[in-house]
Amino acid sequence: MSRGPENLRLLPREQALEMLEQHGIAPTEQRTEIARLLFGRHQHLSAEQILAQLSTSSARVSKATVYNTLNLFAETGLVREVVIDSTKRFYDSNPDPHHHLFHTDTGRLEDVAPARVQIGELPGLPASMEVLGVDVVIRVGPRRDS
Amino acid sequence: MSRGPENLRLLPREQALEMLEQHGIAPTEQRTEIARLLFGRHQHLSAEQILAQLSTSSARVSKATVYNTLNLFAETGLVREVVIDSTKRFYDSNPDPHHHLFHTDTGRLEDVAPARVQIGELPGLPASMEVLGVDVVIRVGPRRDS
């Protein structure tokens, strides 16, 4: 289930700083490097993958900081946390609303345009509660001949 | 996050055996006890909760067997595995198609009628692939005043 380097790409430092700025996050060196890596493209990375990538690069970031930073990014809405594989959390760099196709054979996660899924109104939800998000995951896999 | 006994109820042994039978699962004592507990009502239990319940009852079942059995139940489609909190898997005894409301404050999972969730055609899905299921999770929580 561990996919390759996937053609690494880094967001220009300039833009990473801007993203942190807009979410009220103090722009430290480590946070900037994590943002540059994660937002270099639309992708779904686990903390483990980010940690591995950073450890090869010149920018060394500790495990604790990777986890702290990703939690911070998620809390402030900078990144979207996606839970599917029960053994791992993924961080989604695609900021637009969308859903996911989960390939059970490869463990890969693919984006799906939200237009393809329509959700009706929700029944009575207490006024004190609010909808924080709607996650739609379409699981696909090799046809199991019945 | 650990909720109480929740008014324990057991499925009659007769019916548990029938369920196992219908899914081609050999009816051992342990599997039967787990089925009786899980299917005693519509609910969402973690392996941990099942293990805890069984350890108090007269039927003693080991950790390995609880996990093995739940995996077996999920593979054969007897039970539905629901992943939300990445640190725990839930096993859903409600066999009917439905979606979930996840209360982020309590960690509780609530069933939602499958209402209108329409999936459009998925482009570029190879003929060798099939949709295994669609999971919709609506995350709700206390209104965070902004």
Added chain:
DNA sequence: CAGGGGGTTAGACAAAGTCTAGTTCCCATT
């Protein structure tokens, strides 16, 4: 120069789940 707060770090720790090796049980064959 002293104090304080935010941030980072290594490594200890915790929790969920898997794996291993030994055992029990059942049934079929001799």
Added chain:
DNA sequence: AATGGGAACTAGACTTTGTCTAACCCCCTG
């Protein structure tokens, strides 16, 4: 009756993912 084999169960070691703790660094401010 004895033997053999396979399926299932078990305790406990182990792995993986993520959190916590305590020390440290750095910068700012008084």
